Amino acid sequence: MVKIADIELGAFPLLLAPMEDVSDPPFRALCKAQGCDMMYTEFISVEGLIRDADKSVQKLDIYDYERPIGIQIFGANLDSMVQAADIVTEARPEVLDINFGCPVKKVVCKGAGAGILQDIPKMVELTKAIVDRTDLPVTVKTRLGWDDNTKYIEEVAERLQDVGIKALSIHGRTRKQMYKGEADWTLIGKIKDNPRIQIPIFGNGDIDSPEKAAAYRDRYGVDGIMIGRAAIGYPWIFREIKHYFATGQLLDPPTTAERVAAAREHLDRSIAWKGETLGILEMRRHYTNYFRGLPHIKQYRKVLVSEFDTEKLYATLEEIGEIYSEASV
Numbered sequence: 001m002v003k004i005a006d007i008e009l010g011a012f013p014l015l016l017a018p019m020e021d022v023s024d025p026p027f028r029a030l031c032k033a034q035g036c037d038m039m040y041t042e043f044i045s046v047e048g049l050i051r052d053a054d055k056s057v058q059k060l061d062i063y064d065y066e067r068p069i070g071i072q073i074f075g076a077n078l079d080s081m082v083q084a085a086d087i088v089t090e091a092r093p094e095v096l097d098i099n100f101g102c103p104v105k106k107v108v109c110k111g112a113g114a115g116i117l118q119d120i121p122k123m124v125e126l127t128k129a130i131v132d133r134t135d136l137p138v139t140v141k142t143r144l145g146w147d148d149n150t151k152y153i154e155e156v157a158e159r160l161q162d163v164g165i166k167a168l169s170i171h172g173r174t175r176k177q178m179y180k181g182e183a184d185w186t187l188i189g190k191i192k193d194n195p196r197i198q199i200p201i202f203g204n205g206d207i208d209s210p211e212k213a214a215a216y217r218d219r220y221g222v223d224g225i226m227i228g229r230a231a232i233g234y235p236w237i238f239r240e241i242k243h244y245f246a247t248g249q250l251l252d253p254p255t256t257a258e259r260v261a262a263a264r265e266h267l268d269r270s271i272a273w274k275g276e277t278l279g280i281l282e283m284r285r286h287y288t289n290y291f292r293g294l295p296h297i298k299q300y301r302k303v304l305v306s307e308f309d310t311e312k313l314y315a316t317l318e319e320i321g322e323i324y325s326e327a328s329v
């Protein structure tokens with residue numbers, strides 16, 4: 001049984017990665033329904049949180065059916081981090097997660113996200129301050145290092161464990177790599193071989209099929225796997241991996257009817273949570289994956305990613321369901 005503090009996550013948990021503008025409540029509901037064991041919010045700026053910025057505060061919204069869930073924050077200033085920890089603590093997620101991995105410039109240049117990988121003592125100091133401040137279990141998500149010459153993750157894992165974090169998720173790339181090349185889990189495996197490490201170590205990076213999940217689980221000995229991009233528009237990845245782990249068999253992919261139903265539910269939830277305009281806009285990034293592989297889908301996708309009329313969107317989804325019903329595909 002894998003546990004973060006006393007939160008039980010099953011024998012080999014699959015986690016949904018925090019993803020900005022993706023891992024929101026509408027999307028999380030779909031992933032949860034497909035067997036995801038633990039989820040995180042998209043990252044929330046501590047500066048936004050302590051200034052009560054609407055966009056940041058809304059990201060604290062969590063629902064009972066999502067539990068266990070972690071709220072993820074990012075920042076670089078110790079006072080702000082600690083104040084934000086108080087706000088997160090009040091929201092009562094199961095876990096407070098700190099982002100030390102985001103590679104994007106606007107975050108890194110302020111010393112937040114992966115920026116902190118250039119200053120490990122500060123990373124440890126910030127983490128300790130948050131652990132000391134909150135009664136929630138604190139977890140960290142990070143990368144291997146800043147660049148090829150500074151892959152300090154083995155040392156980082158020990159030091160963060162020593163200041164009290166309860167789990168560590170590692171994306172097998174450096175900041176410099178951004179998303180290029182292939183994620184390398186070798187060092188993640190080495191951390192699992194370190195007898196001093198007692199906390200769960202979750203591997204992250206490029207898992208996009210049941211076979212790869214099984215291979216990486218066996219090769220690197222991680223306690224669970226965190227999945228990001230492969231879940232976008234394809235929440236079925238969780239049930240497919242679970243089924244494969246349980247039976248050694250590959251599940252059939254979702255039917256067109258299931259894809260349409262999922263896209264519809266996602267759109268419903270998106271509009272309900274964000275309002276019509278934003279709900280419709282933010283849903284656009286998901287359609288390509290929901291309908292990937294359907295022949296001649298382009299004309300329908302065009303409508304889905306440009307239309308603002310809700311009725312027309314639903315009608316288009318219905319049409320996709322009819323045109324691509326199993327008999328005709």
Ligand SMILES: Cc1cc2nc3c(=O)[nH]c(=O)nc-3n(C[C@H](O)[C@H](O)[C@H](O)COP(=O)(O)O)c2cc1C
Nearest residue numbers: 017018019020042043099171205206207227228229
């Ligand atoms: C659109 C997008 C947004 C992301 N936002 C976050 C974020 O808010 N917090 C975070 O820790 N990582 C974020 N990430 C990184 C992912 O959590 C994950 O580490 C990365 O995508 C590698 O995993 P994957 O290969 O399974 O996608 C984001 C990634 C993507 C693609």
